[in-house]
Amino acid sequence: MSEVPNSTAIYRRLLRHVKPYRGMFALGILMMLVLGLTEAGIPAMLKPVLDGTFVDKDPVYLQWAPLAIVALFAVRGLAGIASHGAFAAVATRVVFDLREKMFARLLSLPTSYYDQSISGKLVSKLIYDVTNVTQASTEVLTVLVKDSITAIALLAYLFWLDWQLSLFTFILGPVLAFIAHNIGGRIRNINRELQTRFGDMTHVLEETIKGHKVVKIYGGQDYERQRFSGIAKRVRHLQFKHKIAAHISVPIVELFGSFIIAAVMFIGTARAEEDQLTVGGFVAFFTALGLLFSPIKRLTKINDPLQRGLAAAESIFALIDEQAEQDKGTYSAERSRGEVRFEQVCLRYPGCDADALGPIDLTLRPMATTALVGASGSGKTTLANLIPRIYTPTEGRVVLDDVDVRDWSLASLRQQIAYVSQDVVLFNDTVARNIAYGSDADDQAIRDAAEASGSLEFIENMPEGFDTMIGENGVRLSGGQRQRLAIARALLADAPLLILDEATSALDTQSERLVQKALETLCEHRTTLVIAHRLSTIQSADHILVFQDGQVVEQGTHDQLLGQQGVYASLVQSHAFEEAETEA
Numbered sequence: 001m002s003e004v005p006n007s008t009a010i011y012r013r014l015l016r017h018v019k020p021y022r023g024m025f026a027l028g029i030l031m032m033l034v035l036g037l038t039e040a041g042i043p044a045m046l047k048p049v050l051d052g053t054f055v056d057k058d059p060v061y062l063q064w065a066p067l068a069i070v071a072l073f074a075v076r077g078l079a080g081i082a083s084h085g086a087f088a089a090v091a092t093r094v095v096f097d098l099r100e101k102m103f104a105r106l107l108s109l110p111t112s113y114y115d116q117s118i119s120g121k122l123v124s125k126l127i128y129d130v131t132n133v134t135q136a137s138t139e140v141l142t143v144l145v146k147d148s149i150t151a152i153a154l155l156a157y158l159f160w161l162d163w164q165l166s167l168f169t170f171i172l173g174p175v176l177a178f179i180a181h182n183i184g185g186r187i188r189n190i191n192r193e194l195q196t197r198f199g200d201m202t203h204v205l206e207e208t209i210k211g212h213k214v215v216k217i218y219g220g221q222d223y224e225r226q227r228f229s230g231i232a233k234r235v236r237h238l239q240f241k242h243k244i245a246a247h248i249s250v251p252i253v254e255l256f257g258s259f260i261i262a263a264v265m266f267i268g269t270a271r272a273e274e275d276q277l278t279v280g281g282f283v284a285f286f287t288a289l290g291l292l293f294s295p296i297k298r299l300t301k302i303n304d305p306l307q308r309g310l311a312a313a314e315s316i317f318a319l320i321d322e323q324a325e326q327d328k329g330t331y332s333a334e335r336s337r338g339e340v341r342f343e344q345v346c347l348r349y350p351g352c353d354a355d356a357l358g359p360i361d362l363t364l365r366p367m368a369t370t371a372l373v374g375a376s377g378s379g380k381t382t383l384a385n386l387i388p389r390i391y392t393p394t395e396g397r398v399v400l401d402d403v404d405v406r407d408w409s410l411a412s413l414r415q416q417i418a419y420v421s422q423d424v425v426l427f428n429d430t431v432a433r434n435i436a437y438g439s440d441a442d443d444q445a446i447r448d449a450a451e452a453s454g455s456l457e458f459i460e461n462m463p464e465g466f467d468t469m470i471g472e473n474g475v476r477l478s479g480g481q482r483q484r485l486a487i488a489r490a491l492l493a494d495a496p497l498l499i500l501d502e503a504t505s506a507l508d509t510q511s512e513r514l515v516q517k518a519l520e521t522l523c524e525h526r527t528t529l530v531i532a533h534r535l536s537t538i539q540s541a542d543h544i545l546v547f548q549d550g551q552v553v554e555q556g557t558h559d560q561l562l563g564q565q566g567v568y569a570s571l572v573q574s575h576a577f578e579e580a581e582t583e584a
Contacts (some may be wrong), residue, residue, distance in 0.1 A: 028086030040153030043288035077251030132312035147295035197421035211425035218438030233240035338527030344396035371538035374547030418490035422502030426474035453488035508511035
């Protein structure tokens with residue numbers, strides 16, 4: 001019993017998205033009324049026309065009857081094109097609005113939502129669910145208005161004529177099917193381009209979902225909105241053309257049929273007997289009965305697209321209603337001092353029985369380099385993610401410049417941070433735009449960042465230099481080249497806090513030396529958090545934290561920790577052995 005009001009609420013919410021286009025929607029409804037009444041008017045016109053020509057032999061009827069039939073179908077054709085055009089305009093705009101709202105919500109959702117979601121399902125919501133919603137928002141309503149009026153009018157007319165007369169035949173079926181088949185060529189061409197554009201939209205969406213951390217930290221939300229909006233507008237335009245092409249065949253087919261009916265009527269008048277007063281009534285009944293089946297058939301099938309559309313709408317609104325990242329902080333600063341404190345910090349992921357991190361009490365000194373070491377899954381990356389509020393502590397607090405990071409505005413907080421992940425995120429764009437992602441840096445600044453990261457040489461050897469497209473997630477680059485572009489992006493950001501999560505993991509020995517030298521220069525004036533397994537990237541750090549099972553078990557300088565002969569010493573021995581073997 002509870003499903004009915006829920007479905008009603010969903011449908012009402014859908015109609016609210018139609019409200020901004022109520023003028024166009026009202027035009028569509030009005031044209032549907034005209035279409036429904038003129039369809040019922042077809043048999044009503046046939047009876048007096050046929051009676052006047054076959055029975056009375058009135059030459060006036062002979063002259064205007066065929067023209068009147070053609071005129072009636074011309075009016076129907078215009079009304080049909082206008083109504084379907086109006087509804088297509090409304091439907092495609094509603095789809096566009098819903099997609100923009102969903103995409104904007106995806107940009108603002110917390111990381112925990114992505115951790116629990118499958119990217120393919122999110123893509124499906126924006127690409128396919130929204131399309132199904134149009135059936136619930138406009139097409140179902142179209143069937144209800146037009147076909148209900150048509151069916152009622154035809155039924156009333158049939159009962160008024162003769163309820164016993166029921167035999168009829170279909171004469172024009174094969175001819176009309178042939179015409180409809182040939183018109184389908186245009187629709188197929190539009191569908192081909194639509195599939196291509198849907199692929200482009202899916203690509204941008206998947207990139208944004210996979211790279212949501214980079215988008216957040218580098219402030220790329222506006223850029224992603226503009227990129228997505230451009231493709232979504234093209235899809236909306238193609239969908240509009242598709243709907244027009246799909247529905248224009250109906251008035252063409254009906255108009256062609258009207259010429260055949262007019263010709264049959266014209267020929268039939270020569271063979272009519274003078275005293276057959278029931279000819280007009282018979283033909284009118286015949287026509288009305290044939291016309292009645294289509295609206296009744298559509299009305300009986302309306303529940304399927306309605307429920308499909310409502311199910312899709314429920315899925316869409318569930319995403320739109322997801323709670324965005326909490327951004328209640330008001331504090332902002334031009335440039336942070338770079339002091340970070342973790343005060344009794346614990347983090348437990350949803351659905352887990354134990355803490356993944358904590359309790360942690362430590363301070364990252366300003367302008368110093370702190371290295372995090374430990375086995376995979378020990379909590380190093382989790383700790384780093386707490387600083388830009390990718391995750392929020394379950395207990396305790398993270399403090400930047402004596403201000404809880406929850407009191408910072410997200411935009412200001414993330415402007416203080418540059419981030420290079422072990423999973424490099426690049427976008428299907430030019431080299432220059434990947435380096436300058438989220439900023440409006442000039443060409444010289446981009447070039448300087450590329451040079452400092454050791455990327456300039458391979459960039460200049462590319463076909464179009466900095467304007468070279470690098471493919472999806474930099475598929476046209478080697479692992480080391482991708483890593484150096486990500487480092488160049490961090491260099492260009494010039495943030496006071498730098499997080500390097502396995503930043504040199506994909507580099508060969510020569511490339512690592514180039515990048516390591518650039519990073520050493522970069523870290524001199526920044527608070528740097530380095531997460532690494534390689535000894536070469538951490539032994540010169542000012543402070544080293546050793547993680548085990550989500551807790552800091554040792555800390556100190558490289559020499560101090562070696563003297564303790566504990567966990568760190570064991571890790572160093574393992575790394576030294578591996579590096580020695582590599583050199584050999």
